[in-house]
Amino acid sequence: MIEINQLNKKYERTEVLNDIDLSVSEGAIYGLLGSNGAGKTTLLKIISGLLKQNNGSVKIDNSDVFEQPNIKEELQFIPDTPFFFPHYTIQQMGDFYQSCYSNWNQDRFYQLEKIFKIDRKEKIHTLSKGMQRQVSFWLALSAMPSYLILDEPFDGLDAVIRKKIKQLLIADVAERNMTIMISSHNLKEVEDICDQIGIIHQGELIIEKSLDDLKSDVHKIQVAFSKEIDSSFLDEFTCLHKEKRGSIHLYIIKGQTFEIDQYINKYQPIVYDRLPLTLEEVFVYEMEGVGYAIENILV
Amino acid sequence: MQSKTYWFNFEVFKQLFRQVGWIGLAYTIALLLSMVFNIIMYLDVEEAEHAYIHIGSLFGFSGAVQIFLIMTIPILMAIFTSRAIHDKKANDFIHSLPMTRYQLYAHRISFGLFSLIVPLILNGVIVLIIYLTNDISHLFELSDILYWFIVTFVLLIFNFAIGQFVGMLTGTSIVQGIFSYIFIFFPVGFAMLIVFNLDYALIGLSEWHLFDEYVFNLSPMTDMASVIEQHDSYTLKLVIYFIIACVFIVLSGLLYRVRPTESANQTIAFRGLKPVFIYSFTFCFTLMGGFYFAVVQNQNNWVFIGYVIFSIIGYLIAQVVVHKTWRVFGYWKQYVKFIIGFSILVLIIVLDLTGYQNRIPEIEEIDQAFTVQGYMNHELMYEEMEGFTQEEELKRVTELHENLIDQSDRSDFHPRMNQTIIIHYQLQSGREIYREYALSTDLSAISHFNELAETNTYQKYTNRVYMYDTEDMLSLNMSKYQSDQQVVVSNVNQINQFVERYREDNLDIGEDSHLILTQIEIEVVDGDNISLKLTDQHERTLEWLEEEELLDYIRITTEDVEQIVVVEQDMYHHGFEVNYQSEDDQYIVDETDDIEMILDSIPLERSDQNYFYLIYTGDQTPIVFNIHKSDLPNDIQVHFN
Numbered sequence: 046m047i048e049i050n051q052l053n054k055k056y057e058r059t060e061v062l063n064d065i066d067l068s069v070s071e072g073a074i075y076g077l078l079g080s081n082g083a084g085k086t087t088l089l090k091i092i093s094g095l096l097k098q099n100n101g102s103v104k105i106d107n108s109d110v111f112e113q114p115n116i117k118e119e120l121q122f123i124p125d126t127p128f129f130f131p132h133y134t135i136q137q138m139g140d141f142y143q144s145c146y147s148n149w150n151q152d153r154f155y156q157l158e159k160i161f162k163i164d165r166k167e168k169i170h171t172l173s174k175g176m177q178r179q180v181s182f183w184l185a186l187s188a189m190p191s192y193l194i195l196d197e198p199f200d201g202l203d204a205v206i207r208k209k210i211k212q213l214l215i216a217d218v219a220e221r222n223m224t225i226m227i228s229s230h231n232l233k234e235v236e237d238i239c240d241q242i243g244i245i246h247q248g249e250l251i252i253e254k255s256l257d258d259l260k261s262d263v264h265k266i267q268v269a270f271s272k273e274i275d276s277s278f279l280d281e282f283t284c285l286h287k288e289k290r291g292s293i294h295l296y297i298i299k300g301q302t303f304e305i306d307q308y309i310n311k312y313q314p315i316v317y318d319r320l321p322l323t324l325e326e327v328f329v330y331e332m333e334g335v336g337y338a339i340e341n342i343l344v
Numbered sequence: 345m346q347s348k349t350y351w352f353n354f355e356v357f358k359q360l361f362r363q364v365g366w367i368g369l370a371y372t373i374a375l376l377l378s379m380v381f382n383i384i385m386y387l388d389v390e391e392a393e394h395a396y397i398h399i400g401s402l403f404g405f406s407g408a409v410q411i412f413l414i415m416t417i418p419i420l421m422a423i424f425t426s427r428a429i430h431d432k433k434a435n436d437f438i439h440s441l442p443m444t445r446y447q448l449y450a451h452r453i454s455f456g457l458f459s460l461i462v463p464l465i466l467n468g469v470i471v472l473i474i475y476l477t478n479d480i481s482h483l484f485e486l487s488d489i490l491y492w493f494i495v496t497f498v499l500l501i502f503n504f505a506i507g508q509f510v511g512m513l514t515g516t517s518i519v520q521g522i523f524s525y526i527f528i529f530f531p532v533g534f535a536m537l538i539v540f541n542l543d544y545a546l547i548g549l550s551e552w553h554l555f556d557e558y559v560f561n562l563s564p565m566t567d568m569a570s571v572i573e574q575h576d577s578y579t580l581k582l583v584i585y586f587i588i589a590c591v592f593i594v595l596s597g598l599l600y601r602v603r604p605t606e607s608a609n610q611t612i613a614f615r616g617l618k619p620v621f622i623y624s625f626t627f628c629f630t631l632m633g634g635f636y637f638a639v640v641q642n643q644n645n646w647v648f649i650g651y652v653i654f655s656i657i658g659y660l661i662a663q664v665v666v667h668k669t670w671r672v673f674g675y676w677k678q679y680v681k682f683i684i685g686f687s688i689l690v691l692i693i694v695l696d697l698t699g700y701q702n703r704i705p706e707i708e709e710i711d712q713a714f715t716v717q718g719y720m721n722h723e724l725m726y727e728e729m730e731g732f733t734q735e736e737e738l739k740r741v742t743e744l745h746e747n748l749i750d751q752s753d754r755s756d757f758h759p760r761m762n763q764t765i766i767i768h769y770q771l772q773s774g775r776e777i778y779r780e781y782a783l784s785t786d787l788s789a790i791s792h793f794n795e796l797a798e799t800n801t802y803q804k805y806t807n808r809v810y811m812y813d814t815e816d817m818l819s820l821n822m823s824k825y826q827s828d829q830q831v832v833v834s835n836v837n838q839i840n841q842f843v844e845r846y847r848e849d850n851l852d853i854g855e856d857s858h859l860i861l862t863q864i865e866i867e868v869v870d871g872d873n874i875s876l877k878l879t880d881q882h883e884r885t886l887e888w889l890e891e892e893e894l895l896d897y898i899r900i901t902t903e904d905v906e907q908i909v910v911v912e913q914d915m916y917h918h919g920f921e922v923n924y925q926s927e928d929d930q931y932i933v934d935e936t937d938d939i940e941m942i943l944d945s946i947p948l949e950r951s952d953q954n955y956f957y958l959i960y961t962g963d964q965t966p967i968v969f970n971i972h973k974s975d976l977p978n979d980i981q982v983h984f985n
Contacts, residue, residue, distance in 0.1 A: 056606060057615055095439045096605050112601075117442035128437040130359055144355035145441050 046071050047092060047192065047224065052101035054087055061087045063248040065101070069226060069241065072218055076239035077228040084248045085228040086125065086196050092226065093122035093194050105192060118146055121190040125197040127181035135165040135180055139187065146188040154187040160209065175201050182210055186217065193217075195227045199234050211238050236324040244328070252332070256324070263327050264305060266296050269316040281308065285330040297322075297330045351447060360455040364424040368459030371417045375467040378406035378413075383471060387478055402471065402484060402492035410496070411568060418460060418500045419524045422507025423517050425452045429600075430517050435608035445600045453508065453593060460500045468493050495582065499568065502585045503528065505592035512599040513617060515610040519665075531562035537631035544638050544647055545693045547701050547752050550766060550780030611665050619678065622662040626682050629658020651690075655683060704745050705769050705777060713741045714768040715796055716806060729805035731770070737801060741767065744792040748781040765793055800851045808874045809866065810847060814840050816869045822898040825861035826967050831897050839866075841888060849882040857881040859946045861900035861959075861967070879948050900943065900961065907934040908942055909958040910980055913970070931983045938977070947975055955984075 052065040062084045069075040079085045090096045091103055094110035094117050103109065108116045129138055143149040158165050161179050163172065169180055178201060185193060193214070199207050215238060217223040229235050235242075236256070243253040263285070269292045279296060282305065286297040293316065298305065302319070309317055322330075382405035403410060428438045428448070438448060471489055474480070507524045514520050526533075536559055543551045560566045567581070599614075607613035612621055633654020637646040659679045663672035696702070712731035732741055745767050769777040796802055804810040820833040820842060833839060843866070857879035864876040878885065878899075889895040910931040933939055942957065946969055955973055958966035973981060 090436070090605075093440050095436055112444050114442040114444060114447075117440070122436075122440045124433070124436055126433060128433040131363065133362075141355045141359060144353050145443070 046104075046106060047075075047226070048102075048104045048107075049092070050102045050104075052088075052091065052103060053099045054084075054091060054096065055099050056087075061248050062091075062098075065245075065248075065250050067243060067250055067253060069224060071224055072222040073241050074214070074218060074225045074227065074239045075241045075243065076235040077226060077243050077245060078230065078232060078235070079228070079245035080230055083245045085230075085245055088245065089122065089194050089196050089226065089228055093117075093120060095122065118148065119191040120194065121185035121188055121192070122194040123181045123185055123196065123198055125200065127177055129169040129177070129180070132168060132170065134168050135163065135183070138169060138180070138184060139165065142184050142188055146190075148189040150187055150189050153189065154183070157183045157187060160213070175203065175206065178202060179206060179210070182213070186213060189221070191221075191223060193223060193225045195225065197228060197230070199229070207234075214238065232325050232328065242324075244332075252328075261302070262299050263322055263330065264298055264300070264302070265320045265322050265326070266298065266305070266309070267293055267316060267318040267320070268296070268309060268312075268314045269293050270312060270314050274312060278312070279308070297326075353443070353447075353451065356443075356448075356451045357455055360425065360452065361459075363427070364421065364455070365459065367417060367421050367424060368463055371413060371460070372463035372466055374409070374413055375463055376470070378409040380405075380467055380470050380474070382406045383474060383480075383483065386483055387474070387480065402488055403495075404484075414496060414499045414568075415503065418456075418502075418504035419507045419521060421456045421460060422504050422511055422524065423520050425456045426508065426511035426520060427517065428452070429511070429603070430515055430520070430608055432608045435605065439605050446597060449597050449600050453597075456504055456508070457501060460504060461497060464493055464496055464500075495578075498582045498585050498589070501593075502589040505589040505596070509592045509596045509599075512596045512603055513613055515607045515613050519611055529563055529566075532559055532566050534628065535559040535562055537628060537635060540635045540638070541631050542693065544634065544644075545690070546696065548749065548779040548781055549700075550778050553766075553778050553780065611668060618666050622659070622666060622678055623682055625662040625665075626655055626658040626679070627686070629661070630655040630686060632658075651686070655679075655686065702749060703777065704742050704749070705771055707735060707738045707742060709771050709773070710738050711770045711772045713738055713770070714766075714805060715741055715744060715793065715802075716766050716768075717764070717793065717797075729811060730801070731768075731805055732796070732799075732801050734801075737796070737799065740792065740796055741769075744796065745779070747792055748779075752781045803851050807850065809843065809850070809876060812866075812868050812874070814843050817843065818867045818869065821865045821867060821873075822894065823863050824898055824900050824904065825863055827863075831894060833894075838892070842885065845884040845888050846876060846882060849885050853879055853881050853948070855948070857948045858944060859948050860886075861943065861946070862898045864898070877948065880944065900959070900967075902936045902940045902943065904961045905939050905943070906960045906962060907932055908939055908960070909933075909966070910976065911956050911958065912984065913954045913956060931980050933980075941977060945975070945977070946971070 047067075047069040049065055049067040052062055052067075053060070054062040065088065077085050077088065087096065091098050092105075092110065094113065097111045103111075105116050105120065110116050110120070130141070133141070139154050143151065154165075161183055163176055163179065163183075169177060172180065178198070182198075198210070202210065214223075214225060218225060227235050227239065239256060241253070241255050244251055279298060281300075283299040284296055285299065286295075288295045305319070379402065383402075386405075428434050439445075441448075468489060471492075475484075475486065475489065503524075506527050507520065510524045510527050511520045514523060536555065539549070539551050539554045539559060543549045603613050612618050630651050633650035633652075634647045635650075636654070637650030640646075641650075656679070659682065660672060663675050664670060667675075712733045714731040732738055744765075748765060748767070764780050764782055767777075767779045767781075771777065797806075814836075817839050818834065820839055821830050822833070823830045833842070860878045860880060860882075862878050864878060866874040866876065868874060880886070886895065889898070910933065911929060933942060943959075946957070955971050955976060957969040957971060959969070960966045973984070976984075
């Protein structure tokens with residue numbers, strides 16, 4: 046369980062994170078979204094015990110992280126550009142990890158070699174960028190962490206590898222109840238694995254939702270009526286967006302499915318469609334409600 | 345939860361070795377090639393020559409290289425072991441590991457020390473083997489190896505500790521390198537600047553005295569020579585260096601804990617240090633400006649212009665360094681604060697609120713006092729001898745001091761160009777007061793000084809013949825003036841008799857004494873020589889020389905002289921040629937009586953000379969004496985009229 050309370054972080058005098066409250070339950074995959082410079086990386090580095098916050102608390106399993114080796118042993122952080130010691134081979138890097146992390150699983154290290162299909166005797170710096178990123182997953186997963194913190198992990202990976210890695214991650218979550226936090230500026234990249242999403246903008250967490258809640262709550266409906274309807278239509282529900290295309294009315298509303306169905310059927314529409322929303326659409330409309338234009342926040 | 349990993353992590357050590365092991369290796373090889381090979385070269389030297397090549401210290405073998413290595417290797421080591429906190433990616437990685445900062449720091453420090461000490465041990469062992477298998481006790485002793493080891497080790501870890509400390513304060517390796525050296529040199533450099541600048545403000549401050557006494561001991565860079573040469577206080581110094589090194593290592597560890605991780609790549613790691621850096625950098629630069637303009641222009645207003653110009657330059661540089669950008673022209677607030685603070689400081693000093701400039705101790709307070717002309721004269725001569733202690737004499741010293749205070753002016757602040765008078769009091773309280781005044785020739789203070797200079801006390805503490813015990817005098821080497829045919833007296837009794845007479849005679853020499861053309865040197869134990877002037881007023885000494893039948897061998901007599909040519913000053917150039925324009929330009933003396941008269945009348949004190957005696961003794965080159973016209977014999981004076 047990761048719990049963050051009233052977290053503040055300043056670089057010099059610039060405020061980077063402002064009163065962040067956030068919690069990630071065990072076994073969850075949490076997607077942290079936000080544009081460049083929103084504070085995602087800073088937040089992840091604080092969670093990983095790399096940076097120290099100015100105010101507030103970060104607790105993993107009820108323990109502070111900064112300067113706490115016991116907790117840090119359970120945690121792996123993969124930065125947006127992975128780091129390896131100069132001229133190290135994968136094997137040497139593995140030896141180093143083994144000496145630092147007592148949960149290190151040598152068998153898994155060998156197994157993963159087969160999956161990634163990279164020779165562990167290779168010097169890491171001779172590998173391509175994408176391969177280096179795979180190596181960082183390889184090492185991190187072999188350390189058998191309970192918490193995996195990933196900063197823009199899929200940048201520069203091809204679709205096949207991306208899928209492979211996602212599978213590995215999901216398997217670890219399923220088998221070992223591993224908790225993952227992933228940051229990304231790309232919603233589509235993470236929507237298929239995350240079960241919780243937080244959006245961070247200018248240092249503030251402006252929205253935090255479980256994906257199921259989001260998807261079941263928000264609906265896009267298209268209706269057409271034979272006669273004019275009065276303006277109080279759909280007032281019982283929170284309407285995020287409405288628009289009229291000819292005789293067709295388009296609404297994005299929040300509410301339980303059966304209640305909406307019941308309500309609309311009372312008006313005997315000629316056309317009535319209730320469409321599923323993509324995650325991106327959900328956010329676009331949710332954010333409009335909060336007063337942000339999503340295009341400015343997410344790519 | 346119990347920690348499952350060990351506190352010491354060998355893999356971290358291994359990684360450090362892969363990254364910075366080359367420095368230790370390079371150091372080992374460099375020491376081997378310089379010092380050890382140099383020792384081996386000496387093994388071939390024939391036994392007969394042994395007496396001439398006692399070196400007595402391992403620093404005698406390629407010492408310059410060794411010192412260079414001591415100054416560079418540990419700083420390099422500090423820079424490269426600190427890469428982990430300066431390189432952004434490495435910094436993130438290292439601090440995501442399940443290790444505390446203390447652990448990481450301890451690994452880095454112990455690895456650094458380990459790879460500094462191993463080259464020393466390896467080379468020390470090789471030298472030891474050479475020592476044990478060869479008879480080289482004429483080169484150095486067993487204890488010299490230990491001494492070399494300890495001194496080198498202490499200086500290495502001192503520099504390493506400074507490097508580490510600076511590495512904690514900054515976030516980039518280049519700045520770490522530069523600032524490490526600044527830091528090592530800082531105490532000296534800063535103190536020098538302060539003293540130079542104070543010298544212009546406070547009349548009477550003796551800058552060289554302060555340098556010698558205090559400033560040069562402040563940093564290993566300038567103090568190294570005295571440590572390496574095994575001066576008396578070296579054990580204490582080594583202990584101090586060692587303690588300072590330990591303090592800096594511990595301090596760096598404490599700083600590391602509070603050091604923001606995100607400061608990698610920033611010039612200054614701690615926000616609170618930025619103003620400290622900006623102000624102190626500007627201050628140093630301002631002082632440098634004052635110093636520069638004072639030396640170049642030598643005028644008060646230029647010193648102030650120097651302050652202003654250099655403070656602006658220094659301030660801008662500091663801002664550029666801190667903000668890592670050239671666009672710093674918007675930051676003026678701190679400069680205004682600085683210049684106000686600096687002006688107040690200057691005012692306090694110039695107005696001399698502490699009364700430094702006018703401080704003359706009461707006669708009752710003074711234990712003894714010295715005064716001497718020129719800084720260079722002070723060192724060898726007095727302090728070991730007794731100074732002025734009589735009330736009458738002390739009164740004269742304080743009068744001289746008062747005179748100097750009254751007559752000296754701030755524009756004389758550049759004593760390097762002028763002669764100076766030094767006054768030194770030792771007070772009964774144990775305090776010392778030390779003043780130096782520039783001396784312009786028109787000062788009436790000079791006559792005060794001359795009065796003091798005629799006293800026996802002054803004679804005794806300024807002439808080295810009084811300083812040494814006769815037991816320490818090895819021989820008297822005497823010869824005719826400018827001749828290499830020496831008479832050497834090494835009989836202890838004879839030396840005693842001579843020196844005793846000379847000392848007594850010397851106190852009574854008046855201004856009207858005449859030089860005797862001889863050269864007398866006393867060789868003393870520490871390899872030094874004291875040369876003596878003999879005049880016709882050294883009556884008892886001359887008597888003794890005559891009794892011993894030495895005098896005629898050591899003075900130039902009429903028999904030695906072929907002729908003496910007298911010329912006007914501008915007729916004689918470069919000591920070799922006389923421009924005989926006409927008979928009128930010169931006067932030749934070749935009568936024995938006349939020659940004798942001239943030989944007996946060369947005055948001891950010579951001032952405002954405008955004529956030359958060229959004394960030809962058979963050599964091509966004459967002995968040259970310059971002389972004032974009024975001192976010439978009458979008929980010669982008439983000739984030149």
